[in-house]
Amino acid sequence: DTGVSQDPRHKITKRGQNVTFRCDPISEHNRLYWYRQTLGQGPEFLTYFQNEAQLEKSRLLSDRFSAERPKGSFSTLEIQRTEQGDSAMYLCASSFSTAEAFFGQGTRLTVV
Amino acid sequence: DAKTTQPTSMDCAEGRAANLPCNHSTISGNEYVYWYRQIHSQGPQYIIHGLKNNETNEMASLIITEDRKSSTLILPHATLRDTAVYYCIPRRTLNFGNEKLTFGTGTRLTIIP
Numbered sequence: 001d002t003g004v005s006q007d008p009r010h011k012i013t014k015r016g017q018n019v020t021f022r023c024d025p026i027s028e029h030n031r032l033y034w035y036r037q038t039l040g041q042g043p044e045f046l047t048y049f050q051n052e053a054q055l056e057k058s059r060l061l062s063d064r065f066s067a068e069r070p071k072g073s074f075s076t077l078e079i080q081r082t083e084q085g086d087s088a089m090y091l092c093a094s095s096f097s098t099a100e101a102f103f104g105q106g107t108r109l110t111v112v
Numbered sequence: 113d114a115k116t117t118q119p120t121s122m123d124c125a126e127g128r129a130a131n132l133p134c135n136h137s138t139i140s141g142n143e144y145v146y147w148y149r150q151i152h153s154q155g156p157q158y159i160i161h162g163l164k165n166n167e168t169n170e171m172a173s174l175i176i177t178e179d180r181k182s183s184t185l186i187l188p189h190a191t192l193r194d195t196a197v198y199y200c201i202p203r204r205t206l207n208f209g210n211e212k213l214t215f216g217t218g219t220r221l222t223i224i225p
Contacts, residue, residue: 040217042197043215045213102158103157104155105153106155
């Protein structure tokens, strides 16, 4: 399978714990995006990378959120001190230059 | 970014053409119209995009009005697997540096057997 891969698919965590999600983009895609989706809503943009550089961050990305893309390959999204409001589907997408973005299956986070 | 208006939900009989409208009256000249869909519990899937002219690919056709204020996505022979939420998204070209997709709430299309 050469699509965008996200791990884990599901994560249940207690409030206050830290969680980290991983995204492996399609090989040779230089752009990588993170989105968040809550029930009944469309995905909301969080941040995007071109190669290893983080070029844009949404105001949704509070200080508790951090994303990295070392070496311009896979990316991680970390949420520190999770809150119940962080419960959502976290989606990763990648694209080559300006072409259409391909999305992964997402990581569903539940904070209890 | 341009705002879009789509019906909240639509039904279509299996085998018929599904026509999904989108109003984007504030679209600017440097914005393409992109369509994505999201099947339940999956990530969004790219369908098609266009600027001015009508476009067709193996999945769908896109009809854009001459004034570019609205468009229609056409699934020519809908199947049960086309049941999904369909998003119409204006997106700037690279030269303007805005890369992200801004999703609305989309149209929930249900294909009826």
